[in-house]
Amino acid sequence: MASRFDIRRQTGFTTIAMICFFALYLPIVTVVVYAFNAGNSIAIWEGVSLRWFYQAWNNSQVVDASIRSLQIASVAATIGTIVATMAALATTRTKPYPGLGFKYAFINQPLMVPEIVTAVALLIFFSRIKIWTGYSGLGYLMAAHTAFCIPFAYLPIRARLENMDLSLEIAAADLYATPWKAFRRVTFPLLWPGILAGLMLAFVISLDDVVITEFVKSGGQDTLPTYMLGQFRRVITPEINAISTVFLLISILIVTVFFFISRKKDQE
Amino acid sequence: MASAEQVAKDAERREIRDRWLLSAPALIIIFLAATGPLLIVVIYSFLTPGPYGDVVWKFSTDGWLSVLMQRDIFDDTLAFADAHLSIFWRSAKLSFMTTIFTLLFGFPTAYFIATRPARQRNVWLFLITIPFWTNLLIRTFAIQEVIRNEGIVNTVLIKLGIISQPIQMMFTDFALMVGMTYVYLPLMVLPLYASMEKIDFRLVEAGYDLYANRFQVLRRVIIPLVKPGIIAGSILVFIPALGAYVTPRVLGGSKNMMLGNLIELQFGQGRNWPLGSALSLSLMAIVMVALLFYVRSAGRQGGAHG
Numbered sequence: 242m243a244s245r246f247d248i249r250r251q252t253g254f255t256t257i258a259m260i261c262f263f264a265l266y267l268p269i270v271t272v273v274v275y276a277f278n279a280g281n282s283i284a285i286w287e288g289v290s291l292r293w294f295y296q297a298w299n300n301s302q303v304v305d306a307s308i309r310s311l312q313i314a315s316v317a318a319t320i321g322t323i324v325a326t327m328a329a330l331a332t333t334r335t336k337p338y339p340g341l342g343f344k345y346a347f348i349n350q351p352l353m354v355p356e357i358v359t360a361v362a363l364l365i366f367f368s369r370i371k372i373w374t375g376y377s378g379l380g381y382l383m384a385a386h387t388a389f390c391i392p393f394a395y396l397p398i399r400a401r402l403e404n405m406d407l408s409l410e411i412a413a414a415d416l417y418a419t420p421w422k423a424f425r426r427v428t429f430p431l432l433w434p435g436i437l438a439g440l441m442l443a444f445v446i447s448l449d450d451v452v453i454t455e456f457v458k459s460g461g462q463d464t465l466p467t468y469m470l471g472q473f474r475r476v477i478t479p480e481i482n483a484i485s486t487v488f489l490l491i492s493i494l495i496v497t498v499f500f501f502i503s504r505k506k507d508q509e
Numbered sequence: 510m511a512s513a514e515q516v517a518k519d520a521e522r523r524e525i526r527d528r529w530l531l532s533a534p535a536l537i538i539i540f541l542a543a544t545g546p547l548l549i550v551v552i553y554s555f556l557t558p559g560p561y562g563d564v565v566w567k568f569s570t571d572g573w574l575s576v577l578m579q580r581d582i583f584d585d586t587l588a589f590a591d592a593h594l595s596i597f598w599r600s601a602k603l604s605f606m607t608t609i610f611t612l613l614f615g616f617p618t619a620y621f622i623a624t625r626p627a628r629q630r631n632v633w634l635f636l637i638t639i640p641f642w643t644n645l646l647i648r649t650f651a652i653q654e655v656i657r658n659e660g661i662v663n664t665v666l667i668k669l670g671i672i673s674q675p676i677q678m679m680f681t682d683f684a685l686m687v688g689m690t691y692v693y694l695p696l697m698v699l700p701l702y703a704s705m706e707k708i709d710f711r712l713v714e715a716g717y718d719l720y721a722n723r724f725q726v727l728r729r730v731i732i733p734l735v736k737p738g739i740i741a742g743s744i745l746v747f748i749p750a751l752g753a754y755v756t757p758r759v760l761g762g763s764k765n766m767m768l769g770n771l772i773e774l775q776f777g778q779g780r781n782w783p784l785g786s787a788l789s790l791s792l793m794a795i796v797m798v799a800l801l802f803y804v805r806s807a808g809r810q811g812g813a814h815g
Contacts, residue, residue, distance in 0.1 A: 248710060248713050248714050248717060249624040249710060249713070250624075250723075251617070251620060251723055251727055251731075252723055253617070254617035254620050254621055255617075255621055257614060257617035257618065257621075258617050258618040258620075258621035258622070260614075261614050261615070261617075261618040261694065261698075262618070262633075262636060264691070265636075265637075265640045265691075265694065265695075266636075266640070267655065267661070268648070268651030268652045268654055268655045268691070269640065269643065269647075269648070269651050271651060271654045271655060271661060272647065272650065272651045272654055275654070282659075283654065284657070284659035284660070284664075285659075320538075321538075323534075324534040324535040324538060325535060327531045327532060327534060327535065328531065328532040328534075328535035328536070330531055331527075331528040331529070331531035331532035332528070332532060335524075335528065338525045338528065339525070340525075340529065344532055344536065347536055347539060347540075347544070348532075348535060348536070348539065350539060350543060350544055351539065351543045353796070353800060354543075354547065354793060354796070355748065355749065355751065355752025355769075355792055355793065355796055356749070356752060356754070357752045357754050357768075357769040357772055357773070357789070357792070358547070358550070358752065358772075358789045358790075358792060358793050359543055359546070359547070360754075361550065361772060361773075361776055361785060361786070361789050362543075362546035362547045362549065362550045362789070363542065363543075363546050364776060365546065365549055365550060365553055365782070365786070366545070366546035366549050368563070369549075384538070384541065384542045385542050385543075387538055387542065388538050388539050388541070388542035388543040389543065391535050391538065391539060395535070445642055448644075449642075449644045449645065449646075451644075451645065451646050451754075451755050452754050452755065452769075456773075456776075466644060466646050469646055469647075469650070470646060470755070470758075470759075473650070473759055481650065485644075485647045485650065485651075488644055488647060489643060489644075489647060492642055492643055492644065493639055493642075493643075495642075496638060496639060496642045497635075500635055500638060
């Protein structure tokens with residue numbers, strides 16, 4: 242026999258997998274490469290240049306949208322993670338109690354409903370409130386983002402909590418730690434990687450959101466994704482590629498950190 | 510002793526109360542900025558459209574009626590709303606096809622990752638995760654770069670002399686299919702991988718010992734074992750595909766609308782908020798049916814395997 246018979250191998254599967262990986266990265270790589278195009282076109286290559294990065298950097302609309310995106314994502318991810326941590330503590334490591342199933346369903350609700358439906362629901366609701374209160378600031382976007390960030394932050398935190406047993410906290414209590422002290426000195430340090438992972442997921446999710454933001458925003462409240470969506474209606478220049486490239490780098494950075502945090506969790 | 514019992518009962522009651530207090534902020538935020546507004550959509554679907562968008566507070570079932578029927582402006586008779594129904598049908602068809610395609614490509618990919626040595630697996634998984642967390646808009650824009658008339662595919666084909674004129678792919682159902690398969694592929698691979706990772710390959714070996722060939726092992730051993738992953742992945746792809754808004758808007762053009770765009774239209778130029786609300790709720794109803802199907806089959810799987 243020429244080679245050992247591998248029971249795991251399936252004919253053609255490796256080829257299809259390689260095609261998939263190639264297909265997943267080809268478009269992204271194209272976007273990044275054309276960000277460095279010296280010419281005006283996103284189709285004809287005219288040499289390497291950083292001009293589109295400069296142009297994006299000097300485009301006040303892009304800079305404002307980026308700052309707005311970061312503001313919203315910071316607020317939404319922070320609040321979302323704090324309340325998700327509390328909710329995770331309230332729904333794990335316990336006997337079933339009345340309302341537990343309801344809480345699970347309620348916290349995951351934003352994941353179940355198609356985004357476009359939530360988006361129009363918020364459009365209706367917030368446009369009423371805008372009329373009543375006259376307030377039309379970033380608060381609406383922050384509230385909406387916080388709500389859909391909660392389930393994303395909740396998932397890794399809950400997963401981490403469920404893998405921790407209660408004996409350490411019980412030991413702490415035996416050693417006369419108050420519940421708060423036991424939480425601060427025992428539970429929280431063990432839970433921290435989960436919280437960090439939740440925070441990063443929530444941040445990326447908020448940063449990426451297009452649909453809900455598009456419907457909830459008032460005039461002049463573009464975030465980076467809604468700004469880009471607006472640009473697609475016009476003649477597009479490699480400036481969009483440059484913006485995408487920077488955006489991509491930020492996302493990859495966050496995902497990489499997230500990946501290593503959750504790998505560490507698996508090894509423990 | 511009754512008092513000890515009482516103490517235990519009080520402690521339990523206090524714990525439940527604390528747990529409710531602890532989860533209250535999350536529940537309140539989700540109610541105010543996600544669930545509550547959905548209830549308002551239900552009310553809006555039964556009102557009369559206002560002249561400049563919004564609604565007039567007058568009860569009407571026209572919103573719901575116009576999901577399926579349209580009133581003739583001349584003689585007031587009702588007829589089936591072909592345009593809406595065809596968009597419903599298109600959305601369902603495209604989402605279903607997207608699910609099938611992501612499954613056809615995602616299954617071998619997930620299998621490939623799951624059969625790598627443990628160390629390599631994380632690297633491949635990481636490679637799937639990156640496109641997954643890359644902004645949907647950027648990915649849609651990226652696929653557009655590939656299939657545009659001046660895009661890579663056409664350029665390469667022309668350079669090779671296979672075609673002389675670029676193939677028009679943008680703004681067709683084909684573009685939508687490619688785009689949606691591309692953006693939702695990782696959503697299929699991840700749950701498939703999760704269930705493949707747990708396969709006990711001694712069962713596969715047993716299959717070969719009983720003279721099964723590769724295809725029979727795949728069909729009779731591997732696929733049944735991975736079924737929960739297949740169902741989970743299909744749901745994860747089908748639901749967002751059905752409500753897709755960004756991909757059809759960027760790749761499909763105005764003629765290739767999907768449900769998500771039809772809903773938006775009613776809140777924008779269409780100025781028919783009650784119809785938009787009714788359409789949103791119809792979309793949600795379809796999603797709920799799909800989820801119910803998922804819960805039932807997931808329950809059956811869990812029951813069958815103990």
